[in-house]
Amino acid sequence: MxxxxxxxxxxxxxxxxxxxxxxxxxxxxxxxxxxxxxxxxxxxxxxxxxxxxxxxxxxxxxxxxxxxxxxxxxxxxxxxxxxxxxxxxxxxxxxxxxxxxxxxxxxxxxxxxxxxxxxxxxxxxxxxxxxxxxxxxxxxxxxxxxxxxxxxxxxxxxxxxxxxxxxxxxxxxxxxxxxxxxxxxxxxxxxxxxxxxxxxxxxxxxxxxxxxxxxxxxxxxxxxxxxxxxxxxxxHAGIALPTMSAAPPSAPVGETAPSAELSPTPERDWRALGERWSARVAEAGWWREPDLNLADLARRLGTNTQYLSRALNDGLGLSFSQFVNRLRIEEAKRRLGEAPRGRDGADITTIALEVGFGSKASFNRAFRALVGATPSEYRADAHDAPSGR
Structure with missing residues (x-):
């Protein structure tokens, strides 16, 4: 052998x-x-x-x-x-x-x-x-x-x-x-x-x-x-991911908000507060920032993350991500409606980046979820209609 x-x-x-x-x-x-x-x-x-x-x-x-x-x-x-x-x-x-x-x-x-x-x-x-x-x-x-x-x-x-x-x-x-x-x-x-x-x-x-x-x-x-x-x-070794914070602050972190807005009263009108803050965010254009987060926005509004979350969740029925995406998509719809017919996908990418999305793919997902159509479809329909959308 x-x-x-x-x-x-x-x-x-x-x-x-x-x-x-x-x-x-x-x-x-x-x-x-x-x-x-x-x-x-x-x-x-x-x-x-x-x-x-x-x-x-x-x-x-x-x-x-x-x-x-x-x-x-x-x-x-x-x-x-x-x-x-x-x-x-x-x-x-x-x-x-x-x-x-x-x-x-x-x-x-x-x-x-x-x-x-x-x-x-x-x-x-x-x-x-x-x-x-x-x-x-x-x-x-x-x-x-x-x-x-x-x-x-x-x-x-x-x-x-x-x-x-x-x-x-x-x-x-x-x-x-x-x-x-x-x-x-x-x-x-x-x-x-x-x-x-x-x-x-x-x-x-x-x-x-x-x-x-x-x-x-x-x-x-x-x-x-x-x-x-x-x-x-x-x-994905180099992917930059947001770090989960420990716990949100329990007290207001800013000094600019009126005390009536932040006093812990049970009859607080979260919807009114949410609409007020939504108008401020829309006017300031903070939603355009790709890395905007709840804590940063709360600081700018002169409140804390708990209050801001409740105003968005209970008042407007939105998560923070949904709230920001709605503002971004509304601006994207306006831009798409104004764009001349026949533009190619590169322009959609430009719009996506300018309204705050990190990529065309993420923009398409968010747009379809809110509008029910892709940006290209929406733009085509907008310019097919006699008076636009």
């Missing part, structure tokens, strides 16, 4: 290319100048995933046949994946990590320590422990803990994403351009691969024993996930 050799076939090469991509992107993310903490959490997640794929990448090439002492090499850090995902999402919209955040990685440290200890054993002892202890007891417990950890942290990450979207709606004039569909897709891609892993483990435990090679489709999917997360993460 010939001695075992190392040979990189199609399976090892596919997984290896995905891993190489993940490591390159991780290196780029570590050096990113913006969103430093978030990008480093994502880089660590990519490296951890590459490590998880590595035993199969080298295993299909024959490394474990040539170097059996690689058994129990500490490639497995899956208990860090959930916290890394959660803190990546969280730090995209926050300036600082929560206190004692490092404790979230204690289970991963224990997992790594277990594999490091097992790896240090003599080879015969490794095999004996694998058969008598690891496979029947430790592996099922680890798999359950990993699934529980990933599920819990994924849920928290998705909740954080939704909370940030709600905060943008209530506080930022950039809401329309910050739907963050890429981040939602990012989270659902992770969920899909976790579900696929559950499927493989269920078949392995309940239907038929799956061997090393039967798991290749899962690790191929994991490699594709590395591609996807790496590409999306790097594409």
């Amino acid at each position: 010939s001695a075992p050799t190392i040979e990189f076939g199609a399976w090892s090469s596919l997984l290896g290319l995905g891993s190489l991509h993940g490591l390159i992107v991780a290196g780029l993310l570590i050096k990113a100048k913006r969103n430093t903490a978030a990008n480093r959490f994502l880089a660590a997640l990519l490296v951890g995933t590459v490590l998880m794929i590595t035993p199969y990448t080298i295993g299909y090439a024959g490394f474990y046949d040539v170097y059996p002492w690689l058994t129990f090499a500490p490639f497995y850090w899956q208990l860090a994946f959930g916290p890394l995902l959660y803190f990546y999402v969280r730090r995209l919209g926050e300036d600082a990590s929560p206190p004692r955040w490092r404790w979230h990685f204690l289970p991963a440290a224990l997992q790594g320590a277990y594999y490091a200890a097992a790896f240090s054993l003599p080879l015969p002892t490794k095999w004996a422990w694998s058969a008598a202890g690891h496979e029947p007891y430790v592996a099922p417990l680890l798999n359950a803990a990993i699934l529980l950890s990933l599920s819990a942290y994924w849920w928290r990450a998705f909740g954080r994403y939704r909370a940030y979207q709600a905060w943008l709606e209530a506080n930022s004039a950039r809401r329309e351009e910050l739907h963050l569909g890429w981040l939602r897709g990012f989270l659902w891609a992770v969920a899909a691969v976790v579900a696929l892993n559950v499927g493989f483990q269920s078949v392995d435990g309940l239907v038929a024993d799956l061997d090393y090679f039967d798991y290749f489709p899962f690790y191929l999917a994991l490699s594709l996930l590395v591609y996807y997360l790496g590409i999306e993460g790097w594409r």
Whole structure:
């Protein structure tokens, strides 16, 4: 019988290319100048995933046949994946990590320590422990803990994403351009691969024993996930996101508002106050500023964010984002109605930027939501009508 050799076939090469991509992107993310903490959490997640794929990448090439002492090499850090995902999402919209955040990685440290200890054993002892202890007891417990950890942290990450979207709606004039569909897709891609892993483990435990090679489709999917997360993460590594503020001030921050406007009386007319402030904002043209936010507008009006929010929400029935977009769209409608017929899309882009939107795409979404037609359709209809709109 010939001695075992190392040979990189199609399976090892596919997984290896995905891993190489993940490591390159991780290196780029570590050096990113913006969103430093978030990008480093994502880089660590990519490296951890590459490590998880590595035993199969080298295993299909024959490394474990040539170097059996690689058994129990500490490639497995899956208990860090959930916290890394959660803190990546969280730090995209926050300036600082929560206190004692490092404790979230204690289970991963224990997992790594277990594999490091097992790896240090003599080879015969490794095999004996694998058969008598690891496979029947430790592996099922680890798999359950990993699934529980990933599920819990994924849920928290998705909740954080939704909370940030709600905060943008209530506080930022950039809401329309910050739907963050890429981040939602990012989270659902992770969920899909976790579900696929559950499927493989269920078949392995309940239907038929799956061997090393039967798991290749899962690790191929994991490699594709590395591609996807790496590409999306790097594409948005430098995105400038508004930072979620802690809590709005509970007292007026300005000195110009009449005391009658701000006195906490139960009979306050929020609608009248909202209309008054709306007129001031429209006249001043503050809505044209792309980065306008609730706190800044409250300061200019001489009030606080709580009062301004109530005047908009309870008085006008609008969120802050809707309020600003309505003023922007009204001006855009006026400009489109005046524009000569037959102008091309470049002029629509100019109008979009001049009324405060960050891109033509965000302008189109907001315009269609409020008017029921695209800017081009509205302009065409306006100039088809005998007297315009």
